[in-house]
Amino acid sequence: MFIKTFQTGGDRNFGYLIVDEASRLGVVVDPSYDPASIVRYASENDVRVVRAFCTHDHHDHTNGNADFERATGVRPLLFGDTDDVSGDEIADGARFPLGRLEIRVIHTPGHTPDSICLLIGDALFTGDTLFVGKVGGTDLGDGARTEYASLHDRLMTLPDEVRVFPGHDVGGAPSSTIGRERETNPFLLRGDVEAFIDLKRNWAAYKEEHGIA
Ligand SMILES: [Fe+2]
Numbered sequence: 001m002f003i004k005t006f007q008t009g010g011d012r013n014f015g016y017l018i019v020d021e022a023s024r025l026g027v028v029v030d031p032s033y034d035p036a037s038i039v040r041y042a043s044e045n046d047v048r049v050v051r052a053f054c055t056h057d058h059h060d061h062t063n064g065n066a067d068f069e070r071a072t073g074v075r076p077l078l079f080g081d082t083d084d085v086s087g088d089e090i091a092d093g094a095r096f097p098l099g100r101l102e103i104r105v106i107h108t109p110g111h112t113p114d115s116i117c118l119l120i121g122d123a124l125f126t127g128d129t130l131f132v133g134k135v136g137g138t139d140l141g142d143g144a145r146t147e148y149a150s151l152h153d154r155l156m157t158l159p160d161e162v163r164v165f166p167g168h169d170v171g172g173a174p175s176s177t178i179g180r181e182r183e184t185n186p187f188l189l190r191g192d193v194e195a196f197i198d199l200k201r202n203w204a205a206y207k208e209e210h211g212i213a
Contacts, residue, residue: 008034012169020099028052035068052076055127079114110147111136132171
């Protein structure tokens with residue numbers, strides 16, 4: 001498996017191309033602001049893009065979808081959509097083949113109700129659910145509670161070695177691992193949901209105190 005990360009612009013958005021090297025088939029995650037670069041890279045590297053997903057329905061992740069589909073014939077799918085190839089719904093637990101690899105959909109509501117993470121091999125594409133050292137923005141009520149449950153029940157149950165590729169370059173490094181986030185992400189170190197919400201409420205002060213950009 002080969003992963004190419006694209007800094008697509010916007011709010012330091014990331015797009016990704018994931019390639020099964022045996023078949024040269026690729027899947028794109030969040031084409032966002034720069035579908036042209038992703039499509040060009042794929043064609044220059046002999047990769048046939050056969051699938052695409054968006055991690056959630058926020059404009060900065062979906063605004064390149066029409067251009068991407070025009071260039072590739074592949075429609076980026078969101079939670080609740082139906083896959084044109086298999087007829088399967090993009091639902092929690094759905095699995096799609098990519099050559100010898102498998103793409104697994106993990107529904108992680110919170111930042112938005114339709115947020116998904118995509119597990120491909122040992123790589124997890126987390127959109128705006130989990131960032132390096134941070135988590136996705138929510139309200140301080142049900143959104144935060146739902147996000148807390150998604151983070152702990154769906155993502156922190158994955159093995160430490162799973163690599164984390166977020167939707168924005170807003171942390172101290174472009175990517176991380178589940179283990180590193182489990183050990184160092186201040187939001188994941190909070191012992192319960194009330195402490196998690198409290199950190200969200202006081203995040204500006206926390207960042208300043210700890211020198212976090
Ligand atoms: Fe978002």
